[in-house]
Amino acid sequence: MLSQVVELIENKDRFAITSHIRPDGDSLGSSLGLFWLLRALDKDVEVIMRDSAPHSYQKLPGADAIRVTPVVDRTYDGVFVIECSDIDRPGLIDLEKQFVVNIDHHSTTELFGTVNWIDSTASAVGEMIYNLCKATGVRVTKEIAECVYTALLTDTGSFHYSNTTERTFKIASELVRTGVKPAKSAEAIFGSYHWSKIELLSQVLATVRRDETGHVAWMRQTMEMQERTCASDEDADGFVNYPLAVGEVEATALFKECSPGVYRTSLRSKGDVNVAKIAELFGGGGHRNAAGCTLRGDWDEIEQKVVPLLRDAVERANGLKDVTEDALK
Numbered sequence: 318m319l320s321q322v323v324e325l326i327e328n329k330d331r332f333a334i335t336s337h338i339r340p341d342g343d344s345l346g347s348s349l350g351l352f353w354l355l356r357a358l359d360k361d362v363e364v365i366m367r368d369s370a371p372h373s374y375q376k377l378p379g380a381d382a383i384r385v386t387p388v389v390d391r392t393y394d395g396v397f398v399i400e401c402s403d404i405d406r407p408g409l410i411d412l413e414k415q416f417v418v419n420i421d422h423h424s425t426t427e428l429f430g431t432v433n434w435i436d437s438t439a440s441a442v443g444e445m446i447y448n449l450c451k452a453t454g455v456r457v458t459k460e461i462a463e464c465v466y467t468a469l470l471t472d473t474g475s476f477h478y479s480n481t482t483e484r485t486f487k488i489a490s491e492l493v494r495t496g497v498k499p500a501k502s503a504e505a506i507f508g509s510y511h512w513s514k515i516e517l518l519s520q521v522l523a524t525v526r527r528d529e530t531g532h533v534a535w536m537r538q539t540m541e542m543q544e545r546t547c548a549s550d551e552d553a554d555g556f557v558n559y560p561l562a563v564g565e566v567e568a569t570a571l572f573k574e575c576s577p578g579v580y581r582t583s584l585r586s587k588g589d590v591n592v593a594k595i596a597e598l599f600g601g602g603g604h605r606n607a608a609g610c611t612l613r614g615d616w617d618e619i620e621q622k623v624v625p626l627l628r629d630a631v632e633r634a635n636g637l638k639d640v641t642e643d644a645l646k
């Protein structure tokens with residue numbers, strides 16, 4: 318709960334903040350936003366992560382102070398774990414020995430912390446960090462504003478996704494008033510890619526297929542493509558969204574081979590189509606319109622398993638399934 322987080326911050330002094338492996342805009346923006354919040358309260362705080370910040374986020378205030386480490390090698394009064402589904406997601410050895418505070422906006426998160434603050438109405442953890450500023454009486458500085466804005470911008474898909482609410486815009490508006498330049502933030506994130514991203518994109522897009530209904534499209538990225546283009550892991554971020562630009566496509570999947578026979582799978586959808594349910598079937602999670610899971614096995618089998626599930630999700634959302642089931646009764 319928020320009140321427990323505020324109490325901890327008020328009563329203790331030595332903190333660490335961490336987030337998941339391969340950090341993204343919300344995990345970095347929120348972690349660094351919280352870093353600046355705690356600094357404003359004169360707390361001893363550091364951000365520790367298993368992986369360094371991707372290129373596009375290295376200009377975020379405080380990104381250069383992130384300590385990259387595979388193990389929690391110091392003792393803290395509390396370690397804030399930002400947007401992680403479980404205690405293993407940060408990839409940090411000995412994290413479970415600390416006083417863990419779980420801060421997330423995914424309802425699917427495990428309650429792995431001693432304190433758990435989960436707000437599934439927040440578009441990004443960034444919104445929660447903003448609320449924490451208000452709750453602790455910390456003025457939203459330009460540093461905090463830039464970090465939180467980045468979290469909002471990326472987790473809402475540039476204010477495109479259904480998690481974008483009136484509150485998101487209200488907060489974004491205040492952040493802009495504090496000094497955030499929306500065009501500058503957007504350019505730093507979406508206009509600073511490496512050429513290898515375009516090369517990889519051209520190969521991944523060449524694999525796109527759609528089912529006979531036209532509502533489901535999917536793509537595959539092999540390890541070989543990544544090697545051939547010298548692309549980094551982060552280069553593939555966002556590819557899964559491309560087929561959704563087509564009117565009739567309502568659900569997409571990107572199967573990324575991360576080791577032989579292991580596919581990190583991203584699922585995206587429009588409207589009421591729920592892909593989080595599919596991800597959960599395979600031990601993953603996420604939101605209704607954006608979810609992920611890891612699949613193992615033969616490529617053909619994976620394809621044959623997941624594509625019908627996506628089609629099923631589309632049919633359910635469009636009410637076709639219920640009609641058919643009722644007719645059979």
Ligand SMILES: [Mn+2]
Nearest residue numbers: 343400442472
């Ligand atoms: Mn998030």
